[in-house]
Amino acid sequence: MVEATPNAFPHRDAMKIWGMMWREIAFRKLNFGLALFSVSAAVACLVGTLTLLRADELRTDRLLAKKEAEVAKAGASLEDAIRRITKGLGFNIIILPEDQDLNEMHLEGSLSKQMPEEYVHRLAKSKIVTVNHLLPTVMKKLTWPETGLSVVLYGTRGEVPIQHRDPKKPLLDTVPEGTMIIGHHVSQKLGLREGDETTLLGHKFSVGKIHGERGNIDDGTVWINLAKAQELLGMRNLIHAIQALECHCAGDRISQIRAEIAGILPGTQVIERGPPALARAEARDQARQSAEDALARAVANRRELRGQREAFAAVLAPLIWVGAAVWIGFLMLGNVRERRAEIGILRAIGFRSSQILLLFLGKAFLFGILGTLLGFVVGALAVASLGEMPAGWELLRNPEAPIHFGLALGLAVALSVFASWIPALSAARQDPALVLQEE
Template sequence: MSRLDRHLGRVGTTAESVHAASYLARRNLARNGLRSTLAILGIIIGVFAIATLGILGSVIQLTAADALGGLGDQVIISPNADAGIERLTDRDVATITRAVGSDATVTPVVTGGSLVERGEARVFAALYAVERPSDIFVAGAGELPERHRHGAIVGSDVAADLGVDVGRTITIEGREYRVIAVLAESDGLNLLQPDGAVLIPRSAFADESYTQVIVRAESGSEAAAAADAVRSALNARTERVSILELSQIVARIDQFFGLLNAFLIAIGAVSLVVAGVSILNVMLMSVSERRGEIGVLRAVGIQREQVLWTVLVEAGLLGLVGGVVGAVVSGLVALGLFLVVPEVTLPVVLNVRTAGYLGFAVFFGVVVSLSSGLYPAWRAANEQPVQALRVK
């Protein structure tokens, strides 16, 4: 007795029926090796497209989130020029401090700009006066004072352009300042752009009133609460200040990237649906070519369910093999992004979201394959033995 005969003879239980269907499916796929390989290739391309585009969108979104850093927990308060308010006073700052309480850090800033010189070298730099610079900046060399009263704190780009370090002197508008610290290079988006700036004492400005106040909270929700408190305190009668909640901007950026990601996945899904049509064609041709064989199987007592299972398992195997291979290739591409693109970090690539896209792509590939095999399976299962045996 042949191996096929032994499998066909054991169909008494559901488990044996599925086992026999699996054997027949593998045999049929191997018999049409080139056609099966091309169908699998279509699934590989579709799964690869879905997983890779999804991962690329996720990498862009997470990289942007890293670049935005902690901006979402900050609120920017500026004088409302439309209401005739040009600057913020010490009284305004005191009101803001009372409104937000101890749950947030209030940093008033005086801003300006000027040429900064050292010998023959000169560069235009933004000028900031921040009373407690350690609240928002980090020193790369030297130490930031508790309160900035004397000397200059130089940004990393300005220090490099002028060739200065701690202890050297620079000239701003004819006044000399000794450099007491050099700021660390900024590794993300920063509201004040410290790399191209110089921090000098507030008393060095002709107008010592503030141009903006930065409120930093522990989270985006606390920042929103601080913004509401400032509105109630300063804008109850007249809208004295403009309040920019960066958490809203960050949320909109995240929403945009989410939509972009969904769009990319939809593009990948189209290619997988095309692969599903290819599988439908392969299954229909396979069933048509095997009408005589199916008639013999039905004539010797094989049930419709057995034939149905056989064709569905064929389609499922095509989807599973293509899905796994496509997901593996997509995963390798994701690792390649980490190795090639410096801005992409390993945690951005290796995370639950990436694994989710790979798993979803494989699942979707199998579902599309099974869906494509439903009609050919139904057609084969309902083939009348007498009609099938008449095939020339």
């Protein structure tokens, strides 16, 4: 019978080595447990870092989506509020006949040139988009015959709605027929109070309202119904002006308005009342800009915070892995020294250097795999304790999850084998004769 050489049955050698490895692990539990702990800590750190960064990304997306909705809502509310406030500034666009002398309006508060009242209806039926709230008016400076007081007679009616738009709440209340509204100066000069009866150009009127002091031409104005004003001034179906409220347009607003109105009402001119118009445009721009700035700040803050966390993780994770490698190296070196006599006996009875090397590296491979599995569990539990488990599950459902697991496994095994390589190599190169002689 031929005796089998050590190389005749390599699988038996492998089984023998794995059996010895398991027995050594069972005998030296602390050494194996500390190495396993090192690998688990490194993997748990990696898993926890990836999960927390993913959680931060998801939280950032949710917060930004919520912030965008809040900014959109706040911006809309703010613009609505600004729109309501700026409406109080009054009409800021005036459409006049092109031959009307503007100095007459600016210096005397009166208009003399006329245009058909039908113009306002033509404008309302058009597809105009640059103005709203169309109001036909007559405006004439005269001496009130019955009192001798110089006033501006202002005839107005309800606003004419633009037909292709939703109805807008009027900026100016309609003056009922037979009623007049007077300015503060007129009331003071004539001693009129609300409800008093008076006569203007031979017609009876009741004082329906007295405006408070405004410090402008309105203090010396008398408002009456447009039809009655046209009758008193002999202007049936004629008006002096069409007042409007501009829509908020980007760029050169007045040029856009003039171009659009010129195409609908040739023979007219358009002027813009500067301060109210500018105040309205700037208020709306500021409302929009404040909402956009708030969102931009939120995005910048979240990005900065995420960048800081990524930078911290980029430093912390490698430090932990390097520390784990050094710790495993010391553990394996101590294990080799502790088993010096055992290694000498194994070499003396025929174990090759490669088998001794495999004995130590096999153990490193084993605690690398087990450490990866344990580290994933520990990392998940740590994340769960921070209340981020939904993000952890999101990470696992991520298509890149297998890649992350493979990366962690590969790094853990490589770390274990690399850290154990020098101690294992020194064990494999020991001279059994010298070892046994020393023992």
